[in-house]
Amino acid sequence: MSASHKGFGSIGLALIVHGSGNDPRSSNWHKVYNRVMKEALRAKGPPDEHSGLANRCRIWRTAEQVIDCYVQYAPLEFRKSLEHGTSEFQEEAKCLYCAHVATRKMQGFKSTTTFWLDRNADLQKPTTFDFYWCKGALCGISVSLSDQKRDCGLLDLFGSETDSLYIRPGDWVDSFILNVSETTVHGSLTVSGITVRKLSGKEVHFGKKEGYKRMLAPVVGNGIVGVKVELAENKVTRIGLVESSSTTFATKHPIGDITLRQLLWKDKIPSLELRFDKFETGYWLLESHYDLLPMEVLVFGHTVDELATMVGLSASRDLRWLSIHRSDGSKEEVGSRFSDCQVTIPSPEESGKAGYENVLIEESTKYFPVDGPGGEHIIGFEMTIGALPVGIRIITNRGRQVTFGKRHDNNHVQYAADSGFGVAGIYCSFAYHSLPSSQLSTISLVQSPNFTTEHPDYGALEDSAGTAWEPQRPPLNWQAVGPCYGSNENAEVATTIDFSRSVSRIQGLLPAPEWMDVIELGGFAIYYQDGEILNLGLTTPLWPKIGKRTVGHLKSMPRHFRMATSMSRDKVNGRPHVSTDEEALAQPTEWVLPGSGERLVAVSVWSGKFLNGIQFHTASGNNSPKWGQCGGEPSARISPGGDDGVVALKISLGSRRGGYSACSIAPQAVQAMGET
Structure with missing residues (x-):
């Protein structure tokens, strides 16, 4: 069929589709249509240079005749719509989002x-x-x-x-x-x-x-x-x-x-004055469409007055929940806290019974204080993306920052408020199903027009290798001196233990028996006498925390819980300082200093390819329990003063060790810092 004949055929098809067999007059539609089309398709002689224009004229003339047929024999409902007229909105009306x-x-x-x-x-x-x-x-x-x-x-x-x-x-x-x-x-x-x-x-x-x-x-x-x-x-x-x-x-x-x-x-429509940035997610495919993920909003503050009530942020080790703390003692939270979750493990052999029992998992929490009453507020954040969003680095207007989760994976996305807006909070979804609760699947920025915030300078908060200083960059005249014990190859975050500050307690000093990898322990937290908490990673939630801890409980805990593994794994552990599992369970996990606290005068470290163990000492002769594997003589004993003018201990944290990748950062190297 020629191009002109194809045009005639489509006109006829439209008439066939819209014609109604219920209208008795439509039974003769084909007679009129055949007469019109027979004339339209009649050969007009051999083509010449004007045949294209002639064919187009024939198409238009035939179309007018077919439309007459359409109007005469179409069903009553269609004729009524023609009499009603075309919608005055139909030309420019749009559906912007379905x-x-x-x-x-x-x-x-x-x-x-x-x-x-x-x-x-x-x-x-x-x-x-x-x-x-x-x-x-x-x-x-x-x-x-x-x-x-x-x-x-x-x-x-x-x-x-x-x-x-x-x-x-x-x-x-x-x-x-x-x-x-x-x-x-x-x-x-x-x-x-x-x-x-x-x-x-x-x-x-x-x-x-x-x-x-x-x-x-x-x-x-x-x-x-x-x-x-x-x-x-x-x-x-x-x-x-x-x-x-x-x-x-x-x-x-x-x-x-x-x-x-x-x-x-999830719960209610957020304030209509807020602005929501586009969200990012990882490469794991979710079971639902992205616009069917229920979003939760965590608002730091709609206004300056509301921002002034914020005194802290906290999150779990793998970002299954995040919360903000207010000056009146209240908290607002997104995600699902599972501190009351129970894991079923085999009954220990010492119990004399077979079967399984439920053991409570106490999830570790990382807390970051924010001086909202004093004018400190959040000005931006950086998200780390892997299979899912796996880390969030939050920046304040005082050059302080905190990393929840981890910093290194496939990609980073940085968020800051637009001109004329301020960082009001975050919104996110928890829709990747993984027991005991769903994992973080998307996250992005919420902005408010009621105040403005400056753009964060991410580079100013990092060292020359791109490692983020936490909670803030040390003085510029503090420089790393002497050898590094462990490896900075995969360092994500760096922090310092200031020898001039009194320490009241250190929590989470866990030992690693020979069969346990140090990365499974997580880290520990230092509590200064002035109330500040320095998180050096989060302790594992799987160390037995039940009333009567047994070797059976210890060995029944899942290994490398929520960790990714590579194809090859190196043996990077040191020598344990506990010879039996009973000794490991007997070691205190918290070191509480007497009175108002003491200053540290030395730190012993054990290292190889990575940091394997650490122990703290005070002037009064107090020695902390040992974290990690501290068998044999230490690799070094670092003290303040000396020829290098040591004033602090730099600790590098990362999530990768020996072929394992944890869901949060933990200590992996230490080095002295001297004042120049």
Whole structure:
């Protein structure tokens, strides 16, 4: 068929599709159509240089005749729509985002767009919204304006239920809030409830009130004129508003940040004045669409006054939860704390019984103080991305920083507030299913227009090798001196133990028997007399913390818990200072100094390829328990003073050791620091 004949064929196809067999007059449509097409397809002689123009003229002439047939023999419903006229919104109205609101299978879905309004005059008509539910899930919406009815979705399903909403003339829909929850019938996420906000300010709710929240609202200056939906498995699976700037009305709740509308929120819709940056995630594929991940918001402060109430941040070793602490003693948290989680392990052989028992896991916590009352606030953060977001480095306006999780993996993404905005918090999702609770899957920045923050200088907080100083960079006249004990090859964070400050206690000094890798111990925390806590990694949550600890409990704990492994692993452990597991369990895990604390006068270290062990000493002769493997003579004893003017001990922390990669940093090298 020639190009011109193809054009005629498509016109005929349109007529066939839209013709109605219910109208008796349509039985003769083919006679008229055949007569028109027979003339149109009649040969006009051999082609010449003007045949292209002639063919185009014939196509237009035939199209006009076919349209006449279409109007005469089309079904009554289509003729009514022609008489009604084309919607004045249809040319420029757009659906800016059609969000997932339910999980579905990959096949068997269909989409449709329905205009609820044709012109602004329709707003002066009484309107009725009907919401259709099938087994608790939204399956369709119908809008009736006077004698017109606009249907969208599945309205005639067996057993479906209907809720109706009347809107008086002059009023209209401002926005919707959908409740998305898991239903036992569907076994997946569905729209189980809906809140309608009117321009008049009233709200009406239908269905369930619990569930995750999704906002459907037009952008500033637009009004709602229709809806676009996707249907599958007898429910609405995607939905988006058709918006127009040609309306005489606009939303009373303007949403300037479209990201807020694109995301699903766990508990409630965040403040509409906040701005949300695009989130990042890792290379592990999630089971759900990204716009079906329930997001949680951790707000440091909407305003300067609220920022002033923040006194600290804390997180678990693998970022399964994060929290902020307020000056009134309250906390706000995202994620799932699992300090009360129990792990089933084989019963120890000493118990004289077979089977399994539950042992409580006490998850270690890293805490970072923030002097909000004194004007300190967060100005940015850097996210470390691997299989998932695996680390977050937070910067304050006082040049202080903290790393939760780890710093080295595939990539880094840095966040800072836009011009005219301030860092108000973070938002994130915990949707990668991994027992005992879901892991962090996405994270990004929340900004507020109520204050401004400067951009952080990440380079100023690092040494020449790119290692981040924590909690802050030491004085510039402090320089590393003497040999390094261990390896700085994979150093991610560096910190200093200041010999001039009194220490009140050191917590987490665990020994490693011969069969245990030092990386499994994690790290320890130093508590200064002035109340500051210096976290040198987090202790393992798997060291027995039950009332009666036994060797059976110790050996039954899972090895290399939540660690990644490489293809080859080197034996990098030193010699243990405990000869039996009973000795390991008998060693105190905390060193408490008498009175108001003492200053350290020496530190003994044991090292090889990595730092293997460490012990602390005071002027009064107090010696701390040993951390790690401290068998034999120490590799060095570092003391303040001396020819190098030693004032502090530099400790490098990393997450990789001997083929294992932990989910948080731990000590891996030490070196003296002298004052020049």
